[in-house]
Amino acid sequence: MATRANLAEKKRFLSLVRQLRLDAGLRQADLARKLGEAQSFVSRYESGDRRLDVLELRQICGVLGVSLAAFVERLEEDSR
Numbered sequence: 425m426a427t428r429a430n431l432a433e434k435k436r437f438l439s440l441v442r443q444l445r446l447d448a449g450l451r452q453a454d455l456a457r458k459l460g461e462a463q464s465f466v467s468r469y470e471s472g473d474r475r476l477d478v479l480e481l482r483q484i485c486g487v488l489g490v491s492l493a494a495f496v497e498r499l500e501e502d503s504r
Contacts, residue, residue: 434472436502440495441484442470448488457486 445466451476453464459465468474476484482492 433503437499438470438472440499440502441476441481444485444488444490444495445470450488455484459483488499 433444445452448455450458453463456463456466466472469476469480477494481495485492485495
């Protein structure tokens with residue numbers, strides 16, 4: 425069962441993933457193309473309809489020019 429805290433954490437995660445894409449100046453379709461995926465892949469994980477595994481997240485971070493470690497650090501900073 426999802427708690428309020430878990431939902432807030434999920435929202436922060438999704439927001440950060442989206443913000444990094446926007447900071448890179450990419451549309452969902454642009455990122456999807458670089459990942460070799462359909463635009464719906466990006467849309468579904470940004471909206472929370474699809475979960476990312478750590479390998480997918482690492483690939484996304486790589487395309488966005490951010491290390492996975494830097495992503496996690498930023499996520500942790502945002503949760504304080």
